[in-house]
Amino acid sequence: MRGGLFLLLLILSAGAFAQQLPVVEPCATMQEDQKSRMRFPQRGSLDDFEKVIQKKIKEIELAKAQGRTENTILNIPIIVHVVHNGEAIGTGTNISQAQVQAQIEVLNEDFRRAPGTPGFNSNPVGADIELEFCLSPVDQNGNVMAEPGIHRYNGARADWSTEQIENILKPTTIWNTNLFYNIWTVRFASSNSSLIGYAQFPDQSGLAGLPTSGPASTDGVVVRFQSFGSVDKGNFPVMVAPYNRGRTLTHETGHWLGLRHIWGDGGCSADDFVADTPNADGPSSGCPIGRISCSGVNMVENYMDYTNDACMNIFTQGQKTRMLAVLQVSPRRKSLVEGNLCNLIVADVPTPNFDVNNTTVLLGGEVSFTDLSTNFPTSWSWTFAGGDPATSTQRNPVVRYNSPGTYAVTLVATNTLGSSVLLERLSYIDVSEEGLCNTENNFKSTNTPSLIKLSAFGAYTGYLTGHNSRRYGAISEYFSNPLGYQKISGVNINFGKIKIINEDATVDVVVWNARGAQNAPGSVIERKTVLLQQIAADAAANRPTTIYFDRETPVFGRPYQVGLELAYAGDTLAIRSSANGQSTGVTSWLKTQAGVWTPYTIELGANI
Ligand SMILES: [Zn+2]
Structure with a gap:
């Protein structure tokens, strides 16, 4: 008998040992960030970003110390691209409107530290971020949406790898990132089966390039459909514990607003660049309240950790300042607040802006202009030197150029509050008189050495x-x-x-x-x-x-x-x-x- 019992104990302890697996990486933000910066070198490095953001953080802290802060609630409009594979609405990946709404409620409870909700905490460093999110009431053209803030998209694919998401899904479906916070819900491919979401970090400066290429073509957050919503707010059978209370979007939105993981993605010496979040030697999982590492109690309740959804309830004052800094300096963040689609109240006259499909055109060729002005313009006044037509009041005109030369383009956008300043781009369109018997050359001797071993x-x-x-x-x-x-x-x-x-x-x-x-x-x-x-x-x-x-x-x-x-x-x-x-x-x-x-x-x- 004794021998038999001994054997049983051995098996049990072997079982317990086997469960101490390394933490699975549920968030791929850091990994995807590396790939994105390689793909879009114009984004610079995370260190470049840190320099700019730290400067702004100091300014905000100084203003706060001098009592020069206003209590303003900022609003950010969301478009959720519900990516499905042909299922009926409310089944499988084609998640219901109620599930999406439940998710946005959680996001707001968490960002507002709302009393009486799981997003409340009484920690002295806990912060109300004073940021609210809405499902956008209007689409990209200003039309009222039947399902506010939801774009259902049949991707004709059972699941998606991060490569497919970055290279195909996002550029195909993304809405104007100057006006909308883009979120995609997907079924991740089995190669990404441990993944629940990832975000694209903000950039530190305006970047050249068409909105359809470059980092603006992939900006936003991706969350698996099984973790989007909250079982506290409805019967959503597709949701999977323990990430089933909407905190994946809270976490990824933190990244999207510039927050790093609370352990700084390294050991005790790694920093998340926020002073009031204690250092930790790595991510926590489950809900190990009181966990100690790096000679202190870790803040496992922080949204930027890897703990279970039910365990989380805090962003700190330091994290708040960092997110507010991003909202003041980062392209495609700042404009979201200024656009103010949530209230459908126009805050200011438009800031004129536009892009084109091409700035170089062959004689007789056409250029498509895309208006990107903020604050809901309702009318537009364009001039096209050398173009046909020479003026336009359309939002997105197409112009033909019949004479060689370089030409200016101007735009004034107007909304209910008035007209924008004149945006003038001199020598913007280059019309070439070269005929069709010509060459295209991409060899630039100033570039890279030509034979690389x-x-x-x-x-x-x-x-x-x-x-x-x-x-x-x-x-x-x-x-x-x-x-x-x-x-x-x-x-x-x-x-x-x-x-x-x-x-x-x-x-x-x-x-x-x-x-x-x-x-x-x-x-x-x-x-x-x-x-x-x-x-x-x-x-x-x-x-x-x-x-x-x-x-x-x-x-x-x-x-x-x-x-x-x-x-x-x-x-x-x-x-x-x-x-x-x-x-x-x-x-x-x-x-x-x-x-x-x-x-x-x-x-x-x-x-x-
Ligand atoms: Zn993360």
């Missing part, structure tokens, strides 16, 4: 832009086709290295359309097989090789990709590339051995 990135051999030990299947460069060429007859390629082992070795020069994710190569439009012998003399003389296609290759006035398909049989081949990594958008692509198109920078983990 893979040894710079690890224990690899060969060249980045050619045959190498990573056995890339193809390399390609993006051509934006700003003048809208319809056809191309050939390409010049500057081969930097060539060594022929097999006399009849060839390489395929390929043209793809640029319709993959993020303009990656899509379908093949043209292919020409070229003997390496043909290009050896050019490479030796350091001059480009001209390759003519067998036909006028149609590119339909759209961007395209040109590159090489590599079939390694001992010969060495590399092209010179001047592509400047991703600093101006993704231009340089390679196809991994697994057949996936990837920007150089992501594949190699370095900005080139």
Whole structure:
């Protein structure tokens, strides 16, 4: 008997040991932030952001010390993109309006530290953030929405990886980030099964670029549909404990307003840049009230920890100041408050702003203008020097340019309170008189060194832009086709290295359309097989090789990709590339051995 009992105890203690697994990472904000900054280098680093925000925090603290603060409740309008796969409303991923509303109620209780709700605390450092969120009563065009703040979107996909969300879902569905806080509810792919949400951090300054590309195309928060809402507020059977009381959105909204995890994403010496949140040696899970690490009691009730939803109830005064600083300095945060869609009360005259699909156009070409003015303009007055029409009162006009030159554009936007100042962009539109028999060149000698050895990135051999030990299947460069060429007859390629082992070795020069994710190569439009012998003399003389296609290759006035398909049989081949990594958008692509198109920078983990 004794022997039997001993065995049983052993099994039990083995079971208890097995449960002490490392904390699962439910929030991917830090991981996604790294990827996003690699994809959009114009965002700078988190340290850059910290410098700007700390300066603003000091200003706010000084004003507070001098009693120069006003008690103002700020409002932020939300659009929730409910991403489903064709289910009826209220079933599966197509969550009900009531579930969405329950979530926004929790968010407001938490941000207002509302008495009598789970968001209340009596901690002396606990703060009412004085920030309220609403489901936007109107859509992007100012029309009243049947389901306020809800955009139901059939993504025709059972689930979503973070890559698919960042590259496809967000850019396809996002609403104007100057006016709306964008939130997506999705079913995460099984590869992200431990994930419950992630946010995009705010940026520190205005960034150039179209709203449809760059960081504005991905700004917002993603939460799994099983954690969006609260079981305290209704019967929502899709919700899964212990993250079923709406605190995922509270946590991610904290990130979206610049808060870091309470443990600073490191050990005791890592900082969350907030003074009144005690240091912790790592995240807490469950609800270990009174947990001690880093010689102090950890604030496991803080929304920026990983504890259970029911455990959380506090943002601190320091966290509040940080979020208010973000709302004063960050693009796409500041404007949300100014837009004030929640109250449908126009706070001020518009601040005029617009964007275009293209600032360079071929003679006779068209430019589409998109109004981005704040504060609900109801009328617009545009002038287009050199354009047809020369003036417009439409919100989003399309203008044709029939004379070569560079031209100014002006806009005045008007709402019920009056007219904006005049926005004038001089020399804004460039109309080229170059004919169709022309070239598009993306080689800039001022950019990156042209032949990069893979040894710079690890224990690899060969060249980045050619045959190498990573056995890339193809390399390609993006051509934006700003003048809208319809056809191309050939390409010049500057081969930097060539060594022929097999006399009849060839390489395929390929043209793809640029319709993959993020303009990656899509379908093949043209292919020409070229003997390496043909290009050896050019490479030796350091001059480009001209390759003519067998036909006028149609590119339909759209961007395209040109590159090489590599079939390694001992010969060495590399092209010179001047592509400047991703600093101006993704231009340089390679196809991994697994057949996936990837920007150089992501594949190699370095900005080139
Ligand atoms: Zn987080």
